[in-house]
Structure formats: C-alpha cells, structure tokens
Amino acid sequence: MADLEKANKEAISRIQSSQPYLVGLSTAGETVPGMKKNMVLHAGPPITWERMCGPMRGAVAGALVYEGLAKNVEEAEKLAADGEIIFSPWHEHNGVGPMAGVATAKMPVWILKDKVHGNNTYCTLNEGLGKVLRYGANSAEVLDRLRWMENELAPILKETLLLKGEINLKMIIAQALQMGDEVHNRNRAGTSLLIRELAPAMIEVKADTKAKKKVLEFINGNDHFFLNLSMPAAKAITMAGEWIEGSSIVTTMCRNGTDFGIRVSGLKNQWFTGPAQIVKGLLFPGFTEKDCNPDIGDSAITETSGLGGFSMAAAPAIVKFVGGSAQDALNFTQKMYEITEAESETFQIPSLDFRGSPTGINLLKVCELGLLPQINTGIAHRMPGIGQVGAGLVNPPMKCFEDALEAFAEKYA
Amino acid sequence: MKEASLENITKLFNSEIRVINLGIPIFADELKKQNVKVMSVDWRPPAGGNEKTMNLLDRIRAKKKV
Numbered sequence: 171m172a173d174l175e176k177a178n179k180e181a182i183s184r185i186q187s188s189q190p191y192l193v194g195l196s197t198a199g200e201t202v203p204g205m206k207k208n209m210v211l212h213a214g215p216p217i218t219w220e221r222m223c224g225p226m227r228g229a230v231a232g233a234l235v236y237e238g239l240a241k242n243v244e245e246a247e248k249l250a251a252d253g254e255i256i257f258s259p260w261h262e263h264n265g266v267g268p269m270a271g272v273a274t275a276k277m278p279v280w281i282l283k284d285k286v287h288g289n290n291t292y293c294t295l296n297e298g299l300g301k302v303l304r305y306g307a308n309s310a311e312v313l314d315r316l317r318w319m320e321n322e323l324a325p326i327l328k329e330t331l332l333l334k335g336e337i338n339l340k341m342i343i344a345q346a347l348q349m350g351d352e353v354h355n356r357n358r359a360g361t362s363l364l365i366r367e368l369a370p371a372m373i374e375v376k377a378d379t380k381a382k383k384k385v386l387e388f389i390n391g392n393d394h395f396f397l398n399l400s401m402p403a404a405k406a407i408t409m410a411g412e413w414i415e416g417s418s419i420v421t422t423m424c425r426n427g428t429d430f431g432i433r434v435s436g437l438k439n440q441w442f443t444g445p446a447q448i449v450k451g452l453l454f455p456g457f458t459e460k461d462c463n464p465d466i467g468d469s470a471i472t473e474t475s476g477l478g479g480f481s482m483a484a485a486p487a488i489v490k491f492v493g494g495s496a497q498d499a500l501n502f503t504q505k506m507y508e509i510t511e512a513e514s515e516t517f518q519i520p521s522l523d524f525r526g527s528p529t530g531i532n533l534l535k536v537c538e539l540g541l542l543p544q545i546n547t548g549i550a551h552r553m554p555g556i557g558q559v560g561a562g563l564v565n566p567p568m569k570c571f572e573d574a575l576e577a578f579a580e581k582y583a
Numbered sequence: 584m585k586e587a588s589l590e591n592i593t594k595l596f597n598s599e600i601r602v603i604n605l606g607i608p609i610f611a612d613e614l615k616k617q618n619v620k621v622m623s624v625d626w627r628p629p630a631g632g633n634e635k636t637m638n639l640l641d642r643i644r645a646k647k648k649v
Contacts, residue, residue, distance in 0.1 A: 174646070418643075538640055540631035575639050583642040 174582070177416030181435050182512045182530045185419075185475070189285040190406035192337040192399060195328040197320075199275030202263050202292050206275070208239065209256045213271025213468040214426025215441045216259055219250045223427035223463055225306030228554020229270035230255075232308025236316050237274040243308055261422055261433070264409065265292035266401045266468035269304035269550055270427070277316070278324035280399060282339065284406040291402040291409065295319055295327075298392045299558070304467075306554030326377050326385050327368070334371035339403040342367070343477065344516050346396070347527070352485040353400035354469055354478030355492065355546050355561055360396030365389055401468060404475035411530070413438045418578060419511065420531040423474045423543065423566060427466035427550070432570045434533050434578065442574040444567030449549045451493045451562015463552040465564050470545050476514050476529040479544040479563070480506045484519045484527075491561045492546045502544045502563075503528065509535040509543065533578060536571045 198205050205211070210230055222230065231246040234255065240246035249255055260267045267273055271294075279292045297315060301307040331337075342363045349359035365386065372382055389395045408421045417435035424431050429443040446464035453459070472478030482488060483503035486496035500521060506528040507513070513526030531543055542565035549560040602619060604611040605626040614621040630636035 174643070534640060534643065537636050538630055540627055540633075572633075572636060575636065575643075579639040579642050583639075583646050 174416050174418065177414050177436060178419055178511055178530070178532065181411035181414045181417040181419040181421075184287060184414075185407055185411040185530060186512065186515050187286050188340075188407040188410040190282050190291070190339045190403040191285055192280060192331065192339055193283045194281040194331055195278060195324055196281060197275065198273050198277050198279050198292070198294075201281055201290075202265060202273075202279060204258070204263050206256060208254060209258055209275070210234070210250075211258055211260045211263060211265065211267065211271070211273040212426060213260060213267045213269065213466060214424045214446075215261075215429050215431025215443050217257065217426045217428060219255075219257065221428050223466065224552050224554045225304075225463055225466065225550045226270045226272070226427050228306025228308050229272035229303050230257075231554075232303050232306075232312055233272045233274045233277075235308065236303075236313050237276055239274075259424070259426075259431075260292075260468055261405075261424060263292070264290060264405070266405045266424075266471050267294060267304070268296070268397055268401060268469050269467045269548070270306060271468050272303060276320060278320055278327075280402060282399075282402045282406055283336075284410060287406075287410045289406055289409045291405040293398045293402040293405075295323065296392060296395045296398040298388070299394070301555060301557050305550050305557045307557065308555065322381055323385055323388060326372065326375055326382060329375040329377070330368050330372045333374055334368060337364075337367050339399055340407075340516055342396075343400055343403060344518070346400075347477075347481060347484045347517050348520055350485050350487055352472075352478055352481040352488060352546075353396065353404075354472040355548065356393075356485045356488050357396040357400065358393045360400060361389065361393055364396050364399065397469065400477065401471055404471045404477060407475045408471060411435055416582060418533040420474060420533055420536075420543075420574075423470040423531075423545075424468045425465045425470065427463055430465060430566045430570055432566065432574060434574050437574065437577055437581065440574075440577060442570045442577070444569030444573075447564050447567060449547055449560075449562040449564040451546075451549065451560055452491065453549070453560035454558070457551070457559040461551050461553075461559055463550040465545075465547060466550055467547065469547065470566075473543055473545050474531065476510070476517060476527040479546045480510075481517065481519060481527045482544075482546065483521050486521070488546065492563055494563070505541065506544060508539055509541050533571060533574055537575045540568070542566055542568060542571075
C-alpha cells in the first residue's frame, strides 16, 4: 500500500536530482530502444495514420522517402495507409520530437544520459526554420537537407562530442533561464551557450574547414537549435519521476496535432487523451485562425518539467512572439505554483527574486483548482509543408486530467 | 427588521466600505472605478463545481495511504 504524500515526495526528489548530460550522437536505428526499420516515431500519444493531421502525414511521407522505404510521397502515403508501417510515440521509446516529431531509423539523434538515475533520452537534431519536415514539408529540398544532416552535420558533431566530452545540459538550461530563455520558444541563449561548448573542439575535428564552418553557420542560423536538447533534457528530468506507486505527479504532456496526451507517475504506461486545442496568439502576416493546426509536438515536455510556459517569467521577451504583456509572462509562472508540488532547486527565475521554477504538476491540484497547465508553443499550418504560421498560448483539455483522476481513484481509492 | 439593525445598515452604507471580492475580477474592477477600496481574491469553486470530480478527490484524499 503506497502513501500518497510520500510517493509524491519521492517523485519530486528524483525529478530534482536528475542530471541530464549530452553524451553522444548516433542514429535512431542504432540507439533508440525498440526502434525498427519499418517504424516511424512521432510526437504525442499513440495515433493511427487515418487520424493523423496534415503536418504529421506530410512528415511521415517525407520520412519514408528519406528512409528509402518509398520512392515518392504518393507511394509513401500508400505504404502508411496499408498498415506496413508501425507508428509509435517517441515517449514510449524514451525520446521526444518537436512538432510532428517524426523520426526513422537513419536519422541522427542526440543521446542524453541522466547521470544520477541512469536513463538515456533521445531527440533528432533541429532542422532549422521554414519549410522543414517537422512542419510536414517533404519536398526535395527538405530531404536533401536531411541527408546533409545525416552525412555531414551529424558526423562532425559526433566527432566534436568525442573530443569535447560530455556536456552538462542542466547547467546550460539554468544559465539560459537567467539570460532570457525559457527553452521552449526562446532558445537563443541556449543555442549560443551550446556553440561556446562545441566550437573549440570542432576546430580539432578532422574534416574540411568549409564543412565545419557550414555546421557552425547552420547552428548559428537557427535560434531553436537548442530546443532539440532542452526537450530530451526535460524528458530525462520527468522520466526520473515516472512509475512511482501512488504518485499523482504528471510526467508526460504531449500532442500529435489531433490528440493531447498525459501520463501520471502512479498510473504506469497509461495514456489519458483529449482533443488537441487551437493555440491562441500572434499569427504571421497573411494567416488567420482557420489556417492553424491544433496543438502539436512533444515540446510540452518542457512545461511538464517546469520550463517553457511555466518559466515565462524568465523570458518576458517571449510575449513579442506569443502575445500578451511582460506582466502576463510573470502572472503565468506565478499561477503555475498553484498546481505544482515544489520549486526547482536548479532552475531559478531572476525576476521572481530567483525563485525556483514551478516543478511537479500534481494531477489532484489541477482537478481541485480547475487550473490547467500553461503552455506556449509554435503554431503549424494545418496543410503539410507550409510551416510555422505563428505562436501563442494553449492549455491541455481538462478531459485528460479528469480521466486520469478517475483512473487514479479507481486504482488507489 | 429591528430599528437598531436598520441604524447599523444605514451607518454601514454611509461609511467607507472596504470590499473583498472573491472570484470574477470584473466586480472588483467596477468598484475600483468608483474609488472603492477593494481586494481581489482569485477564488474558484472547488473542482469548478464538478460534483463527480469533487467526489473522486474526496475519495482519494480520504485515503492517506493509497
């Protein structure tokens, strides 16, 4: 028989003590647990091809062509529809993917390790902005970029990491938070700090100077490059608190563009889903709400770990991107303390007098207060291949938490 | 109503009223516009008034050991 309070204390203690490090780089096929040649990993809770949204389908089709399983997009779509492909959520393979989050065996992935709890987590490398696979684009240009990432970017970065050694991502995130990032939709500081870590070792990598320069320019040209490291770091942090008997701490929040899914520590491997919501915020010129896809991506793992929307007070400049005022950014963080169990011992927010970020979402508090976690996120066009159309604020559907509460009461009360 | 109570009510409404507003902020906003001293408390009904949720929470909280 588990003690509810004790179980939550243990989950929080494990979350607080997690130490995610960047330890290497490989391909999904070589390193991600349970990966198969005919498997496509995706963001969000489990979903079938038939229910996938436009950007997810576009990304799946592009990935199957890139992987060599189909000759073109039409063939890829038929393969996906015929049941030849296994679709599986990244979260069930200890990883995360931004937006559509689609990954296949040949794709390079970062490898992280929680040095305290021993868990590995994974994520693909960020492709950049505009027409990219994660927004459902699958043109020749997109696939060429993916091939460059596989054949040039990844080998140089892999060699760089071997020369540099492990990188403490928790410390980089903590610094980034004090430099105006919240490491979900603002990653400029994180990306800059990462380049500082990598560049000296990269000089010594035995590769053409122009090739190394292209790598650094690629990273420098994408303020969100660090997102694909902050996400698996957050995944490692929340994984540390998973599957503790009796705990009501929420350890996963994610979306696949159709459904929003959560998982709770004391309800091992069970998904609780509801409809992904429409994001409200600022749209780029020329786009309206009817162009917007519902909420998508595993990047809500940042909020789950107390970063992202929960740490908006650290990143007031984000309101220029998602809407609202600097005071709103402060208010959102302060609200989240009401539904969390602890304050981070590492991620401190200067504007709140260095208070630790709100950590450990408690399912019971969410339901008791009727107060949903606050997420900030990019908005994808609902048609594949067009890309990002804006950014804004969104909440999960209450249904996820109500269903989880019912299951929790069923099991424990 | 007794005269003493009426007198107290009259006294109340002729003196400075200080208000605590529970819940919807718009009531507090309107009072502020009229220069009335008001403090807003961000209160919501437990579980948004959802009886099923309240019952589930009561069941869980009743069990210190789950």
